[in-house]
Amino acid sequence: MYEFSDRVNNIKPSAIREMFKLMGDPEIIAFSGGNPAKESFEYDTIREITTDLLAGEPSNLLQYGITEGYDPLREAYIKHILEPKGLSAGLENILITTGGSQGLFISISAFLNEGDTVLIEAPTFLGTLMVFDYLNVNCVSVAMDENGIVLEDLEAKIKEHNPKMLYTIPTFQNPTGYTLSLDRRKRVAELADEHGFIVLEDDPYCDLRYKGEALPPIKTFDKSGKVVMLNSMSKIIAPGIRVGVVVAEPEIISKVTVAKQAIDTHTATLTQAICAEYLGRGLLPGHLERTTPMYRERLDTMLDGFKHFPSEVKFSKPEGGLFVWVTLPGEQDVDDIAKKAIAEKVAFVPGAPFFNDKSLAGSTLRLNFSASTPDRIAIGMERLGKVITDNLK
Amino acid sequence: MYEFSDRVNNIKPSAIREMFKLMGDPEIIAFSGGNPAKESFEYDTIREITTDLLAGEPSNLLQYGITEGYDPLREAYIKHILEPKGLSAGLENILITTGGSQGLFISISAFLNEGDTVLIEAPTFLGTLMVFDYLNVNCVSVAMDENGIVLEDLEAKIKEHNPKMLYTIPTFQNPTGYTLSLDRRKRVAELADEHGFIVLEDDPYCDLRYKGEALPPIKTFDKSGKVVMLNSMSKIIAPGIRVGVVVAEPEIISKVTVAKQAIDTHTATLTQAICAEYLGRGLLPGHLERTTPMYRERLDTMLDGFKHFPSEVKFSKPEGGLFVWVTLPGEQDVDDIAKKAIAEKVAFVPGAPFFNDKSLAGSTLRLNFSASTPDRIAIGMERLGKVITDNLK
Numbered sequence: 042m043y044e045f046s047d048r049v050n051n052i053k054p055s056a057i058r059e060m061f062k063l064m065g066d067p068e069i070i071a072f073s074g075g076n077p078a079k080e081s082f083e084y085d086t087i088r089e090i091t092t093d094l095l096a097g098e099p100s101n102l103l104q105y106g107i108t109e110g111y112d113p114l115r116e117a118y119i120k121h122i123l124e125p126k127g128l129s130a131g132l133e134n135i136l137i138t139t140g141g142s143q144g145l146f147i148s149i150s151a152f153l154n155e156g157d158t159v160l161i162e163a164p165t166f167l168g169t170l171m172v173f174d175y176l177n178v179n180c181v182s183v184a185m186d187e188n189g190i191v192l193e194d195l196e197a198k199i200k201e202h203n204p205k206m207l208y209t210i211p212t213f214q215n216p217t218g219y220t221l222s223l224d225r226r227k228r229v230a231e232l233a234d235e236h237g238f239i240v241l242e243d244d245p246y247c248d249l250r251y252k253g254e255a256l257p258p259i260k261t262f263d264k265s266g267k268v269v270m271l272n273s274m275s276k277i278i279a280p281g282i283r284v285g286v287v288v289a290e291p292e293i294i295s296k297v298t299v300a301k302q303a304i305d306t307h308t309a310t311l312t313q314a315i316c317a318e319y320l321g322r323g324l325l326p327g328h329l330e331r332t333t334p335m336y337r338e339r340l341d342t343m344l345d346g347f348k349h350f351p352s353e354v355k356f357s358k359p360e361g362g363l364f365v366w367v368t369l370p371g372e373q374d375v376d377d378i379a380k381k382a383i384a385e386k387v388a389f390v391p392g393a394p395f396f397n398d399k400s401l402a403g404s405t406l407r408l409n410f411s412a413s414t415p416d417r418i419a420i421g422m423e424r425l426g427k428v429i430t431d432n433l434k
Numbered sequence: 435m436y437e438f439s440d441r442v443n444n445i446k447p448s449a450i451r452e453m454f455k456l457m458g459d460p461e462i463i464a465f466s467g468g469n470p471a472k473e474s475f476e477y478d479t480i481r482e483i484t485t486d487l488l489a490g491e492p493s494n495l496l497q498y499g500i501t502e503g504y505d506p507l508r509e510a511y512i513k514h515i516l517e518p519k520g521l522s523a524g525l526e527n528i529l530i531t532t533g534g535s536q537g538l539f540i541s542i543s544a545f546l547n548e549g550d551t552v553l554i555e556a557p558t559f560l561g562t563l564m565v566f567d568y569l570n571v572n573c574v575s576v577a578m579d580e581n582g583i584v585l586e587d588l589e590a591k592i593k594e595h596n597p598k599m600l601y602t603i604p605t606f607q608n609p610t611g612y613t614l615s616l617d618r619r620k621r622v623a624e625l626a627d628e629h630g631f632i633v634l635e636d637d638p639y640c641d642l643r644y645k646g647e648a649l650p651p652i653k654t655f656d657k658s659g660k661v662v663m664l665n666s667m668s669k670i671i672a673p674g675i676r677v678g679v680v681v682a683e684p685e686i687i688s689k690v691t692v693a694k695q696a697i698d699t700h701t702a703t704l705t706q707a708i709c710a711e712y713l714g715r716g717l718l719p720g721h722l723e724r725t726t727p728m729y730r731e732r733l734d735t736m737l738d739g740f741k742h743f744p745s746e747v748k749f750s751k752p753e754g755g756l757f758v759w760v761t762l763p764g765e766q767d768v769d770d771i772a773k774k775a776i777a778e779k780v781a782f783v784p785g786a787p788f789f790n791d792k793s794l795a796g797s798t799l800r801l802n803f804s805a806s807t808p809d810r811i812a813i814g815m816e817r818l819g820k821v822i823t824d825n826l827k
Contacts, residue, residue: 042659042685043632044598049544049689052696079493087496088488095481100472103480103672139532139676143698151442171696205437239436266435279496281703283532292435296442303445303564304697305536309705310674 052174066386070421072408073388075215075363077276078339079412081332083324087279090318094311106310108302109294110137114317118286121320122272126247127261133291136298139308141245141273141285146172147300148269148287152206152239153178159206160198162190164366164395164405166215166243169208173397180397183207187357189214189221192228199236206239211259213246213362216395216407220360223256230262238267245273245285248329250361251337266290274316276363277325282312336361336411339418343410346422351430363411366392369404371434378432379406387424445567459779463814465801466781468608468756470669471732472805474725476717480672483711487704499703501695502687503530507710511679514713515665519640520654526684529691532701534638534666534678539565540693541662541680545599545632546571552599553591555583557759557788557798559608559636562601566790573790576600580750582607582614585621592629599632604652606639606755609788609800613753616649623655631660638666638678641722643754644730659683667709669756670718675705729804732811733758736803739815744823756804759785762797764827771825772799780817 094102109115115135123130138144145168153159155177161169163182173180181202184194190209198204209229211221221229233240242259260270270288278284287297301307319325343365347356353370367389369375375391382389392405408425410418487495502508508528516523531537538561546552548570554562556575566573574595577587583602591597602622604614614622626633635652653663663681671677680690694700712718736758740749746763760782762768768784775782785798801818803811 043683043689044545045689046543046545046547046550048547049693052692074498076498079491079497082491082493082496084488084491084496088485091484091488092481095477095484098472098475098477100475101674103475103477103674104472105467105469105668105673139698139702142696146697151438152436154439154441157439168696168699175693175696275498280498281494281496283698283700283702290436296436296438299445300442300568303535303561303568304539305532305676306561307676309532309676309702312702312704 048175048177051177052171068386069383069388070386070413070417070424071388072410072413072421072425073390074409074412076409076412077280077363078332078335080335082279083328086319086324087315090315094314094318102310102314106307108298108307110135110308111310111313111317113321114313117317117320121323121325123288127257128288130288134288134294136287136294136301137308137313138285138287138301139305140280140283141243141271141275142168143301143304144271144273144285144287145169145243147297147304148241148271149173149178149206150176151293151296151300158202158204159208160195160202160204161208161397162210162214163398163401164216164392165208166210167394169243170397182396182398182401185217185219187219189219189225190229192225195229195232199232199238204238206241207233208241208243209259210243212244212256213249213359213364215246215362216364216390216392217366218357218359218362218364219366220256226256226259227262230259230264230268233267234265240268241271242268243271245271245276246362248277249336249363251333251340253360260288269293277328278316278319282315284308284312284316338415339410339413342415342418343408343422346419346426349423349426351433354429363409365408365410367406367408369406369429369433371404373404373432373434375404375406378428381432382425382428385424385428387421387428389425441568441570444570445564462776462779462781463806463810463817464781465803465806465814465818466783467802467805469802469805470673470756471725471728473728475672476721479712479717480708483708487707487711495703495707499700501691501700503528503701504703504706504710506714507706510710510713514716514718516681520650521681523681527681527687529680529687529694530701530706531678531680531694532698533673533676534636534664534668535561536694536697537664537666537678537680538562538636540690540697541634541664542566542571542599543569544686544689544693551595551597552601553588553595553597554601554790555603555607556791556794557609557785558601559603560787562636563790575789575791575794578610578612580612582612582618583622585618588622588625592625592631597631599634600626601634601636602652603636605637605649606642606752606757608639608755609757609783609785610759611750611752611755611757612759613649619649619652620655623652623657623661626660627658633661634664635661636664638664638669639755641670642729642756644726644733645753653681659686662686670721671709671712675708677701677705677709731808732803732806735808735811736801736815739812739819742816742819744826747822756802758801758803760799760801762799762822762826764797766797766825766827768797768799771821774825775818775821778817778821780814780821782818
């Protein structure tokens with residue numbers, strides 16, 4: 042009955058969000074989401090901070106604020122998150138966004154016209170694929186292995202397509218859990234410099250490391266201001282507060298700020314202030330110390346659960362993040378296996394929605410370990426192992 | 435140095451937000467903003483509600499939520515805001531947005547392709563003009579008088595341009611303060627039905643009525659589902675919490691929800707829950723009873739202040755909202771007058787930014803009365819009257 046715009050006709054609702062509806066059934070063990078553990082939230086701290094913030098008559102928290110973001114949060118983010126990673130920045134390098142997803146939308150929309158080419162990892166975050174569809178951008182897939190983007194393929198695709206942007210999730214990638222190695226990080230920054238494209242470095246999982254050594258962001262190797270780094274408070278404080286960050290050269294920040302102004306004026310000041318206090322009080326290191334062993338146990342339980350799977354099934358072995366990526370042998374009907382799994386009360390997301398070029402999807406699927414307790418993970422992996430064993434062609 | 439997209443190159447930072455920078459000087463009496471009075475915020479109530487919400491371990495307030503919005507807010511909005519206006523709705527008619535401005539962005543982006551035609555009031559809200567620029571939409575101006583859109587001109591422009599949308603702020607319009615009369619509301623809905631265009635009814639000021647009788651929204655006359663109504667909590671609770679609402683047919687809500695999903699996943703749940711409690715506890719009527727006399731005094735003080743102006747100066751006499759619209763006689767350099775006013779420590783926004791077709795701007799300017807106390811308004815109007823008297827050509 043209605044005539045909608047091409048851009049909304051181009052996009053389909055997220056496969057994951059559609060699966061939300063199934064999650065009402067508490068018997069289903071859901072490896073299908075991307076939520077941090079609710080046990081990770083610092084309820085008392087957030088209540089205490091919020092009560093403190095609202096003492097007195099804090100009109101600045103309730104009135105309109107500037108688009109760039111609440112200054113104390115931008116300052117706290119620089120001091121407590123960027124500087125420990127070896128990055129220096131001023132307020133002019135920082136824009137606060139309404140969650141990490143808005144940072145994606147405005148950064149992509151500020152650089153790419155309809156039909157422009159972006160290189161993407163295959164697979165990649167499906168929320169970003171929605172943005173590319175919305176903006177009708179030309180996506181070119183670059184191969185990945187367990188060390189992230191494959192450089193040979195990247196260089197070939199750069200030469201062939203002269204892209205305006207490379208979109209990468211370098212650390213504990215969604216959906217694979219893969220991490221871009223140090224050498225490759227350096228080379229990606231060099232290539233951007235040499236060929237003049239933007240690197241959109243989406244790094245929301247970097248602080249969720251349960252094993253191994255932290256790697257510096259690609260941004261630390263950025264000599265010519267070509268790297269736009271995105272971050273989010275969703276996985277280290279809470280997603281429901283919707284606070285994310287764009288880190289870039291001042292000229293870029295000005296442009297993405299104008300884009301944000303057209304989209305939602307500014308991010309809620311109260312939730313920005315909660316983050317500012319949380320970081321400013323130095324609470325992040327203690328939070329990560331508390332949550333890291335919890336997540337490590339969940340990850341290890343999931344990896345151990347593959348003992349119930351046929352030995353031909355391959356899976357990633359991430360050192361952090363939220364996800365494990367599974368590759369089944371041969372050509373399997375993964376959607377059908379997903380349905381059968383739900384009948385057995387265990388849920389996952391098939392791999393295809395994470396690919397722009399569905400022909401690359403193979404027989405893959407994504408498992409989330411962060412949102413389930415170890416005992417549920419153990420049971421769920423046993424159930425899933427049985428479904429997969431019974432359904433391999 | 436960077437190659438940005440056409441859409442961000444098309445838009446300029448808001449003239450009003452640029453003037454924010456001047457507002458650091460407390461001696462300047464600012465009629466230039468669009469803020470509700472900070473004296474209107476219910477600090478104690480919001481603190482109490484937030485403390486109550488954060489008691490226990492409310493994981494639903496901190497975890498990812500659904501794009502459509504927090505159900506208790508959608509329910510409370512229907513019961514406490516829509517139903518008293520004679521509108522019935524179900525959850526499927528409601529999407530919560532990150533402020534009213536996001537409602538504008540996603541509604542416009544869901545219907546209009548690049549180059550499509552939208553009819554707009556001349557003048558209109560400059561934030562919406564930014565969205566039209568961003569989406570590269572073709573704007574056609576429709577004349578207004580003190581009863582809102584002029585129907586003869588509207589009908590002529592419909593025939594000439596076959597628009598896909600009419601954008602209107604029917605009540606206490608920004609920037610004019612004009613209100614669309616009852617007869618015209620009915621006729622606008624009929625015309626949309628007859629010609630098949632969408633009416634985007636942006637009504638954030640409707641509950642800020644200090645005199646006269648409330649008028650029903652255009653949506654109440656909508657027989658064929660062509661009216662998309664936007665609302666905001668910014669002026670009746672607080673802008674800093676960034677909560678707005680889209681009310682429309684379910685098919686439209688599905689599409690704008692997909693657009694929102696690509697843009698910021700969902701609106702912060704904590705701020706949504708604050709609004710849900712605020713409305714659900716029945717606090718809105720008492721709040722409006724308390725703030726109405728305060729705003730009425732500010733409006734009356736401003737209108738009285740025109741005694742300091744030359745008698746040829748015309749001004750609107752709104753019964754609510756935040757703004758008074760001023761028309762100077764002849765052809766004046768309003769930007770120059772604005773600079774001279776700032777030198778005399780009083781600020782306003784020239785009319786031109788509110789027009790898509792700048793040739794229609796004449797010698798106009800917008801005054802905000804909501805954000806200054808009556809004594810400051812009286813002094814400011816005396817200062818401004820003198821500047822204008824001294825500078826009329």
